Amino acid sequence: MATSCFPSSSFLVYFIFSLLSIHSCKGHPNNAALFIFGDSLFDAGNNNYINTSFKANFVPYGQSFFKFPTGRFSDGRLIPDFIAKYANLPLILPYLHPMNKDYVHGVNFASAGAGALAETHEGLVIDLKTQLSYFNKVTKVVEGTRHPAEAKALLSKAVYFFSIGSNDYIAPFTTNSTLFQSHSPQQYVQLVIGNLTTVIKGIHKNGGRKFAFLGVGDIGCVPLVKAVLLQGKDECSENITQLVTLHNKHVYKALQHLEKELEGFVYSYADLYTSANQISKNPSKYGLKEGKAACCGSGPFRGYFSCGGRDGQEYELCSNPNEYLFYDSAHLTQKASQLVAEWVWNGSSDSIKPYNLKALFNV
Ligand SMILES: *[C@@H]1O[C@H](CO)[C@@H](O)[C@H](O)[C@H]1NC(C)=O
Ligand SMILES: *[C@@H]1O[C@H](CO)[C@@H](O)[C@H](O)[C@H]1NC(C)=O
Ligand SMILES: *[C@@H]1O[C@H](CO)[C@@H](O)[C@H](O)[C@H]1NC(C)=O
Ligand SMILES: *[C@@H]1O[C@H](CO)[C@@H](O)[C@H](O)[C@H]1NC(C)=O
Ligand SMILES: *[C@@H]1O[C@H](CO)[C@@H](O)[C@H](O)[C@H]1NC(C)=O
Numbered sequence: 001m002a003t004s005c006f007p008s009s010s011f012l013v014y015f016i017f018s019l020l021s022i023h024s025c026k027g028h029p030n031n032a033a034l035f036i037f038g039d040s041l042f043d044a045g046n047n048n049y050i051n052t053s054f055k056a057n058f059v060p061y062g063q064s065f066f067k068f069p070t071g072r073f074s075d076g077r078l079i080p081d082f083i084a085k086y087a088n089l090p091l092i093l094p095y096l097h098p099m100n101k102d103y104v105h106g107v108n109f110a111s112a113g114a115g116a117l118a119e120t121h122e123g124l125v126i127d128l129k130t131q132l133s134y135f136n137k138v139t140k141v142v143e144g145t146r147h148p149a150e151a152k153a154l155l156s157k158a159v160y161f162f163s164i165g166s167n168d169y170i171a172p173f174t175t176n177s178t179l180f181q182s183h184s185p186q187q188y189v190q191l192v193i194g195n196l197t198t199v200i201k202g203i204h205k206n207g208g209r210k211f212a213f214l215g216v217g218d219i220g221c222v223p224l225v226k227a228v229l230l231q232g233k234d235e236c237s238e239n240i241t242q243l244v245t246l247h248n249k250h251v252y253k254a255l256q257h258l259e260k261e262l263e264g265f266v267y268s269y270a271d272l273y274t275s276a277n278q279i280s281k282n283p284s285k286y287g288l289k290e291g292k293a294a295c296c297g298s299g300p301f302r303g304y305f306s307c308g309g310r311d312g313q314e315y316e317l318c319s320n321p322n323e324y325l326f327y328d329s330a331h332l333t334q335k336a337s338q339l340v341a342e343w344v345w346n347g348s349s350d351s352i353k354p355y356n357l358k359a360l361f362n363v
Contacts, residue, residue, distance in 0.1 A: 031088050032210075032361050033106035033154055035138075036080045037131050037199070038163035040112030040331060041214065044078060045071030047112045049096035052124040054113035058308045060296060064321055064334050069308075073112055075295070075321040076334030079214065080108065080161055082341030087159075087361050095134050103142055106158060109134050115168035116195040119179045128164055132199045139206040155207035156264070159360055165216040165251070168192045169243045170330075173229055189246045193254050204262050210360050212268040213255070214344065215248045217276045223294040224329035227303025234292070234301075248273055252353075266363055268355045270344045275351065279325055279339065286339055289323035296321075296328045303329045 036042050040054065048057045048071040061069040065076030071094070072078050084092050084105075092108045093100040100107060111126035118127050126134075143151045172180035172188075180188055200211060219225065220240035229237055248271070255267050283291035295318035296307035306313035307328035318324060327333040332340070345357050355363065 031105070033104065033158040034080065034084055034087060034089055034092050035106045035135065035158055035160045035203075035208070036092055036108040036110050037128065037135075037160065038110040038214075039114045039167055040073045040110075041163040041166070042078060042080050042108065042110035042161070043071065043073070043112040043114075044081070044092065044094050044108045044110070046094040046096045046108065046110060046126060047071060048094075050111070050126065052113065054111075054121070054124060056112070056308070060308060060317055073328060073331040074334050074337060075327050077337060078334075079163070079332075079337045079341045079344065080110075082338055083161065083345060083357055086341070086345045086358070095138070103138055104154070107135070107138055110163070113167055114164070115166075115171065116164050116192045116199070117168050117179065118195075119177065120167045120171045121175070125167075128195065128199050132202045135203060136206065152207055156209045158208065159210045159212055159357065160203055160208050161212045161214075161357075162196075163214040164196060165192060165244075165247055166219050169216065169240055169247065170219055170225075173225075173237070173240065185243055185246060189243065189250055192247060193250050196251070197254055197258065200258060201262070204265060209264045210266050210363065211255075212270070212344075212357055212360055213251065214270050214340075215251065215272045216244045217272040218280075219244060219330070221277075221280065222330045223292070223297065223301035223303030223326055224305060225303070226292075227300045227329065232300030232303075244273065266355065266360065268344075268352060268357055268360045270340075270347070270352050272340065275340065275343060276325075276336075279336065283325060288325055288335065290318075291325045293324070294326040294329050295324040295333060301329075305329045 047055050056073045057069045057071045059069055063075050081091055089105045092106045095107050095109045109131040113121040113125040114127050116128045118129060142154055171177060218241060221236035225237050252269055255269055259265050279286050280291040283289060292301055294302040298304045298306045298315045302316060306315040309315055321327055321333045322335045324333050325336045344352060347356050
């Protein structure tokens with residue numbers, strides 16, 4: 001009974017909350033907008049509206065901040081939620097949210113499970129190319145409802161913020177990927193980056209100029225991989241780590257290349273791999289207690305994807321998510337997202353290159 005009425009009541013609460021957030025927390029109308037693309041690190045609820053198993057619209061997700069599940073894979077806010085706050089913007093609504101019609105502060109297109117490749121979790125996610133097609137529709141609405149100069153300014157001053165790639169490199173180890181099997185690791189990474197580049201160029205063609213990227217973290221070491229792929233051993237998957245290292249190296253080169261190729265293109269690249277590893281290895285330095293095990297889940301390192309009793313599974317929940325790096329088997333806690341967001345926002349140029357997000361918003 002309680003479980004069957006929860007989704008609709010939480011939807012209502014979220015609906016009302018979103019209304020309040022629009023009307024009581026309006027950013028300054030001249031603030032640069034924030035358009036968000038990518039995967040579960042950034043999905044603020046798009047997957048609530050599609051037929052997929054990649055959902056987080058049940059308790060205890062949302063427990064620390066919203067007090068109800070919004071669809072975010074976190075106990076609270078995600079990295080883009082903090083960035084929006086620092087940029088004096090309201091929370092950016094998911095594209096598929098029924099209240100999302102205005103777009104003046106931006107839109108969130110991210111979808112949990114999504115990759116740059118159409119084959120990654122195909123049929124269960126909004127892949128990056130489809131996210132671009134939604135952005136094309138938003139561009140049309142922006143241009144159709146504003147003076148041309150105003151529309152152009154909104155699109156060119158906006159920041160386009162990406163978290164993509166993790167799923168492209170995890171999926172070949174958890175599902176059957178003929179694409180991965182028929183390519184060398186180098187070729188496969190080039191496909192991922194080629195598809196990401198196509199999407200960047202699509203946004204640029206519509207007038208986007210300021211791009212920000214969260215590099216792929218060390219997903220070979222997340223609790224899910226330890227529990228499921230490494231049978232509970234406290235190790236990292238070398239195969240995944242190798243792919244991610246290759247990806248991060250080449251993505252940064254691709255950005256340097258795009259800077260020369262695309263008119264007015266400016267970017268920010270945040271090396272999440274290094275920064276999250278530092279937190280994981282030395283959690284107490286960052287005010288955390290646990291950098292390896294998840295707060296919510298079951299099995300070794302609470303790495304089984306069972307947080308919230310997904311598919312009727314038993315699960316454990318820690319008493320204080322603020323002490324953990326990981327909330328569930330593959331996602332950050334709100335506290336960790338805040339640490340990363342602060343660093344992405346105003347970190348120094350040796351780790352956020354060549355601009356941090358604060359500078360990118362103001363350039
Ligand atoms: C949702 O997806 C599942 C599995 O792919 C399928 O069995 C089901 O029919 C789908 N439901 C709807 C409403 O499309
Ligand atoms: C992959 O395919 C093989 C053979 O078609 C099948 O036995 C196996 O269960 C599949 N694995 C996954 C993870 O889907
Ligand atoms: C994008 O990925 C597809 C596979 O989904 C691949 O066939 C295509 O060549 C890639 N595009 C680029 C530009 O790399
Ligand atoms: C990892 O790579 C090694 C060597 O390339 C291979 O033998 C092994 O099967 C791979 N492991 C997985 C889980 O794919
Ligand atoms: C970075 O930004 C955060 C959030 O606004 C703030 O709390 C912190 O003090 C800033 N740090 C520096 C070094 O400016």
